[in-house]
Amino acid sequence: MLGSVDVHNQLQNANIPHELRRIPEPARTAQRAAAVLGLQPHQIIKSVLFHADGRPIMVMIPGDRTVDYDKLKRELKVSRLRMLSADEVRQLTGYLIGCTPPVALKTEMPKYIDIQALREDVVYTGGGEPEMILKIRSYDLVRATDAEIVDVVR
Numbered sequence: 037m038l039g040s041v042d043v044h045n046q047l048q049n050a051n052i053p054h055e056l057r058r059i060p061e062p063a064r065t066a067q068r069a070a071a072v073l074g075l076q077p078h079q080i081i082k083s084v085l086f087h088a089d090g091r092p093i094m095v096m097i098p099g100d101r102t103v104d105y106d107k108l109k110r111e112l113k114v115s116r117l118r119m120l121s122a123d124e125v126r127q128l129t130g131y132l133i134g135c136t137p138p139v140a141l142k143t144e145m146p147k148y149i150d151i152q153a154l155r156e157d158v159v160y161t162g163g164g165e166p167e168m169i170l171k172i173r174s175y176d177l178v179r180a181t182d183a184e185i186v187d188v189v190r
């Protein structure tokens with residue numbers, strides 16, 4: 037399994053400013069992470085993994101939103117879209133679902149970030165371990181992940 041050290045090392049090597057923080061309890065959902073950190077759910081960015089016509093992709097969205105499958109299918113120009121199971125996420129990324137970071141993944145894949153995830157200057161996302169959270173500027177997150185900016189949430 038990979039962990040927060042892998043996340044830190046990749047971001048540091050890419051010269052991306054960030055902060056990894058230990059939180060007092062595991063927060064496996066965006067709502068729980070927001071509550072633990074005293075934030076609003078939209079300040080937490082969820083990394084959601086899909087198979088799009090059989091290939092893995094990551095979509096980063098605000099914690100208070102869900103992916104609109106029709107919008108995502110149109111954006112990607114695919115016909116089949118399926119969210120990955122927890123086991124598939126672990127196998128592909130090297131991390132547990134609920135704390136999957138957007139970087140330092142076992143398997144590289146295309147990444148997309150919804151425009152709504154960029155409405156805050158600073159955002160928080162999975163840090164690679166259940167008790168770790170990654171704090172990063174939203175535009176540094178785009179730079180670190182080489183994500184394409186899309187409009188795919190409800």
